[in-house]
Amino acid sequence: MDSHVVYTALNVPTVIxxxxxxxxxxxxxxxxxxxxxxxxxxxxxxxxxxxxxESILKASPDANREDRPLVGWFRTxxxxxxxxxxxxxxxxQEFGAxxxxxxxxxxxxxxxxxxxxxxxxxCVMATLSTNMDLTLWxxxxxxxxxxxxxxxxxxxxxxxxxxxxxxxxxTENTLTAQIICIAWSPQADFGLKPTPTTLNASVxxxxxxxxxxxxxxxxxxxxxxxxxxxxxxxxxITHVAFSRWELxxxxxxxALVAYGTSDGVVDIxxxxxxxxxxxxxxxxxxxxxxxxxxxxxxxxxxxAGLTALEWVDIPERKPVLVYCKPGTVHLWSAPPETTPRxxxxxxxPLKTQKHSVGSSCFxxxxxxxxxxxxxxxxxxxxxxSFHVVHDLSTSPNITAVAEExxxxxxxxxxxKQLSSTVRSVFSRVEQETITFSDVNRMSGMVSYEDAGVLxxxxxxxxxxxxxxxxxxxxxxxxxxxxxxxxxDDEVFIQQLSDTLLNAxxxxxxxxxxxLRFTFFHLREKALLNRLHHQLLEVLGKASEDxxxxxxxxxxxxxxxxxxxxxxxxxxxxxxxxxxxNLLSLRMRLSLADFAWKLSExxxxxxxxxxxxxxxxxxxxxxxxxxxxxxxLVAVSDKFALDDIPFVRRMVVQSLLEGSPPDLSSEGQxxxxxxSKMFEAEAQSSDYQNLNExxxxxxxxxxLDNITNATCTNGHTWSRCSVTTFILxxxxxxxxxxxxxxxxxxxxxxxxxxxxxxxxxxxxxARGWFVEDLLEAVHRxxxxxxxxxxxx
Numbered sequence: 001m002d003s004h005v006v007y008t009a010l011n012v013p014t015v016i017x018x019x020x021x022x023x024x025x026x027x028x029x030x031x032x033x034x035x036x037x038x039x040x041x042x043x044x045x046x047x048x049x050x051x052x053x054e055s056i057l058k059a060s061p062d063a064n065r066e067d068r069p070l071v072g073w074f075r076t077x078x079x080x081x082x083x084x085x086x087x088x089x090x091x092x093q094e095f096g097a098x099x100x101x102x103x104x105x106x107x108x109x110x111x112x113x114x115x116x117x118x119x120x121x122x123c124v125m126a127t128l129s130t131n132m133d134l135t136l137w138x139x140x141x142x143x144x145x146x147x148x149x150x151x152x153x154x155x156x157x158x159x160x161x162x163x164x165x166x167x168x169x170x171t172e173n174t175l176t177a178q179i180i181c182i183a184w185s186p187q188a189d190f191g192l193k194p195t196p197t198t199l200n201a202s203v204x205x206x207x208x209x210x211x212x213x214x215x216x217x218x219x220x221x222x223x224x225x226x227x228x229x230x231x232x233x234x235x236x237i238t239h240v241a242f243s244r245w246e247l248x249x250x251x252x253x254x255a256l257v258a259y260g261t262s263d264g265v266v267d268i269x270x271x272x273x274x275x276x277x278x279x280x281x282x283x284x285x286x287x288x289x290x291x292x293x294x295x296x297x298x299x300x301x302x303x304a305g306l307t308a309l310e311w312v313d314i315p316e317r318k319p320v321l322v323y324c325k326p327g328t329v330h331l332w333s334a335p336p337e338t339t340p341r342x343x344x345x346x347x348x349p350l351k352t353q354k355h356s357v358g359s360s361c362f363x364x365x366x367x368x369x370x371x372x373x374x375x376x377x378x379x380x381x382x383x384x385s386f387h388v389v390h391d392l393s394t395s396p397n398i399t400a401v402a403e404e405x406x407x408x409x410x411x412x413x414x415x416k417q418l419s420s421t422v423r424s425v426f427s428r429v430e431q432e433t434i435t436f437s438d439v440n441r442m443s444g445m446v447s448y449e450d451a452g453v454l455x456x457x458x459x460x461x462x463x464x465x466x467x468x469x470x471x472x473x474x475x476x477x478x479x480x481x482x483x484x485x486x487x488d489d490e491v492f493i494q495q496l497s498d499t500l501l502n503a504x505x506x507x508x509x510x511x512x513x514x515l516r517f518t519f520f521h522l523r524e525k526a527l528l529n530r531l532h533h534q535l536l537e538v539l540g541k542a543s544e545d546x547x548x549x550x551x552x553x554x555x556x557x558x559x560x561x562x563x564x565x566x567x568x569x570x571x572x573x574x575x576x577x578x579x580x581n582l583l584s585l586r587m588r589l590s591l592a593d594f595a596w597k598l599s600e601x602x603x604x605x606x607x608x609x610x611x612x613x614x615x616x617x618x619x620x621x622x623x624x625x626x627x628x629x630x631x632l633v634a635v636s637d638k639f640a641l642d643d644i645p646f647v648r649r650m651v652v653q654s655l656l657e658g659s660p661p662d663l664s665s666e667g668q669x670x671x672x673x674x675s676k677m678f679e680a681e682a683q684s685s686d687y688q689n690l691n692e693x694x695x696x697x698x699x700x701x702x703l704d705n706i707t708n709a710t711c712t713n714g715h716t717w718s719r720c721s722v723t724t725f726i727l728x729x730x731x732x733x734x735x736x737x738x739x740x741x742x743x744x745x746x747x748x749x750x751x752x753x754x755x756x757x758x759x760x761x762x763x764x765a766r767g768w769f770v771e772d773l774l775e776a777v778h779r780x781x782x783x784x785x786x787x788x789x790x791x
Contacts, residue, residue, distance in 0.1 A: 004421055007071045007453070008480035009429040010057060012041055016474055017443040017457065018108060019366045019382050021308045024444025024457050028115040028123045029143065029786070030512030034444065034457055034478070037106045039077045040127065043478070044144050046072035048512050048519040048594060051736045051788065055145055069523045071480050074144040078127070078137055080107065085131045086155050091163070092174040096209070099178075101130025108180075113218060114187035114508030116577075117200045119747065121510075121778035121786055124151065124218055126204060132178045134158075134206065136218065142788040144736065151222055155179070158214070161226055172210060176229065179206035179214065185242040187508030188253040190275045194578030195506040198570045199285050201273055202508070203227065207237025207259055213269065215291060228291050230269060235261040239309035243319045251275050256294065258321050260306040266323050266332075268294040283553050283571035298332050298345060307364035314393045315372060317341055322377065326362040329379060329389065331396055341394065348398050353385035353419040358439035358463050361385075367445025367456065373486055374413060378447075384426065384440035384458060386418035413484055422456075425481050430460050437462050443476065449517040451491065452484040492521060493534050496591075500538065503583045511587055511737070511784045518591060528598055532605055535595060539588045540612050546581045547623040548662070552634040560638040565772055568635060572776035575627045577784075582623060586784035589616040590737050593783070617782060622663055624781050625653055629666050632769065636673050645764030647674050648690060649724055653706060692762060695728035722777050723770055729760040730791055737785030744789060745774045 014036035017023055024034050027042075034041040046056045056072035082105045088097055101108070106129065113124040118138050125137040125148070134154040140147045158177040165173055188201040204216045211233035217225050239260035245253040252274040260266045271291050278284035298321075308324040321332040331346040350361040360383060367380035370392065377389040377396075389396050398415070426440040438460050445456040459476045496518050503514060512519075522528055528535070553571055555564050577583075596609035629650055639647070647670065653659075654667025690703045694711035701709045701717075706724045709717045717726045721740040731744045743765075746757040758766050779786055 004482055005068050006481045010478045012476045012478055014476050019364060019443040021310060021365060021368050022109050024446055026446055027112045028508060028513055029510040030516055035107045035110050039079050040110060041077050044074040047523055048515060049736050050739050076145045078148045085133050092171040094171045097171055097174045099131050105129050105131045109182060111182050111184045113184050114202050115510045116197055116508050126182055128182050132180055134179045152224055157224060175210035176208055178209040181207040181238055181240045183240045183242045185255060186244055188245040188273055189506035190251045190253060191247055194574045196285050196574045197578045198573050201287055205240055205257055207240045209236050211235055227289050230291055233261045235263050238262050239306045241309045241311050243311040244313055258309055260309050264303045264305055266298045270294045283567050308368060310368050312370045317393055322368055324365040346396055350387050355419055355423045356439045357437050359383050366442050369447040371450050373450060380442055380445040384442045386422060387415045421483050437464055448480050449520055451487040453482045455480045489531055497538055500584045500587060503580055505578050505580050505583045515587055536608055536612050539592050543581050546579050547626040550575055550627060550630055552630050569772045569776045572631055585616060585620050589613060590783045592616060593738060620782055626663055629670055633670050643767030643769050646767055646770050692726050721781060722774060723765055725762045725765045731760045733787035733789040735780035735785050735787055737783040740780055740782060743774055746771055747775060
C-alpha cells in the first residue's frame with residue numbers, strides 16, 4: 001500500500017457537481033478549479049508558494065510522514081448570484097428559445113484563458129450556467145485566497161451585438177446569443193523574439209443553439225470583441241474544443257476547432273492568425289484572424305450524444321481528437337506529413353469494470369489524461385472506473401496483452417488495476433465502511449503530474465438505497481494520490497532539464513504550473529538528499545546573454561504622447577518577460593530558493609544552494625538592468641527633471657562592483673546623455689544626491705544596498721524590487737514566490753486623479769518613466785511569480 005500514498009483528502013462543502021471533463025481542471029496559473037452546483041472552488045497547492053502559511057488547508061487519512069509530506073491548499077471560491085441572469089423570454093417567446101435551466105440555475109461549465117492576459121498577468125475564467133449565461137471572471141488582489149471579480153457579462157453583450165442584425169429574425173438572433181458550450185485556445189507563438197507579452201492572441205469560442213460557432217477575443221482593457229460567427233450546422237453545438245497552435249508560415253499560426261452537435265456529428269474548422277507590426281516605429285502589433293470550415297471527413301456515423309470532446313497533444317505528431325459516446329471512445333487524427341503513423345477514425349469499445357452496484361461502461365466521461373511517458377490515454381467515468389487506451393501514438397488499443405496480466409505487476413498500468421487502486425483509495429479515505437452498494441461517483445479527474453499522481457473529486461453515493469438518506473448528505477472530496485510510480489532519479493533530473501530548456505514565454509503558462517512536478521517531488525527530503533548536487537548542476541548551467549542583442553524601438557523626436565507611453569510600456573513588458581532564456585533563469589532561481597529552504601538543517605548544502613541562488617540572482621539583475629537602461633536611452637529626449645533621480649539610480653547600479661564592463665559602459669553613456677540635457681541642474685547638490693530620508697525619523701539613508709535601507713537610528717525598510725526606492729506605504733504588492741515587494745502600479749488605484757495615484761510614491765519616483773515601468777512589471781522581476789496585495 002505504500003505505493004498508493006494519499007497526499008490530500010480534502011472535503012469540499014458542495015451540494016452537487018456537474019460531472020464532465022471540465023468539472024475539475026488546472027488553470028494556466030497552477031490552480032485546481034472545481035465547478036459545483038452554485039460555486040467554483042479555486043484551490044492552489046502550497047508547494048512553491050511562500051505566503052501566509054497559516055491559511056493553508058491540509059487533510060489526509062495517512063500519517064504525515066516526513067518523507068511523504070502532505071499537499072496543503074490555499075482556497076477561495078466564486079459564488080454565483082442567481083438573481084443576475086438573462087431573461088430569455090424578453091427577447092423571444094418561441095418555444096425553441098426557452099431555457100429550462102432557469103428553473104434551477106447551476107454552473108454548467110468553465111474554461112480558462114492563457115495566463116498573462118490581465119493587467120496583473122493572471123488568467124480569465126469563463127463560466128457558463130444552465131441558463132446559458134456566459135460571464136468572465138478575474139482574480140482580485142489575491143488570487144490565492146481572495147475575491148474573484150466578475151469582469152464581463154458576455155451574454156448581454158452578445159444579445160446587443162446580434163439583435164441588430166435585421167437579416168435574421170429576432171428568434172434566430174436570440175439563438176445565436178444562446179451559448180451552450182465554450183472553449184478557450186492556448187496562446188499562439190508567432191516566433192517573435194521577444195514575445196510581445198501585452199498581445200493576446202488567444203481565442204474564446206462558443207457553440208450555440210443556432211448551430212454556429214462564435215469566435216471572440218478578450219482584450220487587456222477588459223473588453224470583448226466578436227471576431228466572426230461561423231454557421232456550421234442546423235443542430236445545437238453541444239461540444240467544442242481548441243487544438244494547440246502550430247506555426248505554419250512566418251508569423252502565422254493555425255489551430256483546429258472541433259465541435260460536436262446534438263445528434264452526435266463531429267467536425268472541425270480551421271483558424272489562422274497572422275501577426276503584423278502596426279504602422280509606426282514603436283512596439284505595437286495587430287492580429288489578422290481568418291476562420292474557415294475544414295475538410296476533415298470525420299466518419300463516425302453512430303448518432304449518439306457526445307459525453308466528451310478533447311484534443312490530446314502528442315510529441316512529434318499531429319494532435320489527436322478524442323470524442324466519447326456512451327460505451328465507446330473515438331479517435332481521429334489528420335494524415336501525418338512524413339512519419340508513418342495511424343490516421344483517420346478509430347472506435348474503441350469500453351468494458352465495464354465491476355466494482356460497485358452502479359458500475360457501467362455507459363456512464364459519461366469525467367476525465368481524459370494523456371501520459372506521454374507511457375503513451376497511454378487514461379479515461380475516467382462517472383462510476384469511478386478507469387479505462388486505459390494503450391499505444392495512443394502508434395496503434396491505439398484497449399485490449400493490450402497487459403490487460404490480462406496479474407495485478408501484482410504494478411508497471412502494466414491496466415484498466416483493471418487503475419480501477420481497483422482508485423477504489424481502494426476511496427475505501428481508505430471515506431469515514432464509513434464501504435460496501436458493494438457504495439459507488440465512488442467521480443465528477444472530475446486530472447493528472448497532478450505525469451509520473452503517477454492523479455487528482456480527482458468523488459462522492460460516496462448509494463443509488464440502490466431508496467431511503468434517500470444518502471442523497472440528503474452530499475459530501476464531495478478532493479483526492480490527490482499516487483496511483484502508480486514512474487519516478488526515479490534519472491527521470492526526475494531529465495524532466496527538470498527538459499522543463500527548463502523548453503520553457504516558452506509565449507505559451508502563457510505561469511511558473512507555478514510549469515514547475516508543479518518539480519516542486520511536488522522536491523518536498524521529499526530523501527529525493528533532495530540524493531540529487532542535491534545533480535540538481536544544483538542543472539540549475540547552475542550557464543545561459544546565453546540575450547540582453548546584449550536587445551534593440552529598443554526608436555520613438556523619434558517630439559513631445560511625450562499617450563501613444564508613445566503605451567508603446568514604451570509594451571516594449572518594457574515584452575523585453576522584461578518575453579525572453580525564453582530569462583523565464584528559464586527565473587524558474588531556476590525559484591527552485592534554488594526552494595531547495596535552500598528545505599536544506600535548513602544542513603549548513604553545507606544550504607550554503608551551496610545559496611551560492612547558486614546568488615549567482616542566478618546577479619545574472620537576472622544585470623539583464624533586467626540592461627533592459628531598463630536601453631529603454632532609458634531610447635526615450636532620453638523625453639525626460640523631465642522628475643525622471644532624473646531614477647535615471648541616476650540605474651546608472652549607479654550599473655557601476656557597482658561585479659557589473660559586466662559593457663553594462664557599466666552603457667550606464668556611463670546614459671549618464672553623459674542626461675548630464676548634457678540638464679547641464680545646469682547637474683551642478684546642484686539635489687541632482688547629485690541619491691540618498692533618501694528615513695520615513696520614521698527623517699535621517700538621511702544612503703543608497704548602499706538595493707534590497708534594504710537602514711538609517712543611523714536603526715530603522716530598516718524594504719526597497720521596491722522594481723525601482724529600489726524605500727517602501728514606506730501600504731500600497732505595495734508582494735511576490736508569492738520570493739516575497740519581494742514592489743509599489744503598486746498607479747492604474748490599480750482607481751477613483752483618483754493622476755497626481756493622487758502617485759502621491760504615495762517617494763518624491764524621486766514620480767517621473768513618467770517610473771510610472772510606466774511599474775505598469776509594465778506585472779510579475780516579479782526575479783522569480784517570475786505573480787503578486788498579491790492588500791490595498
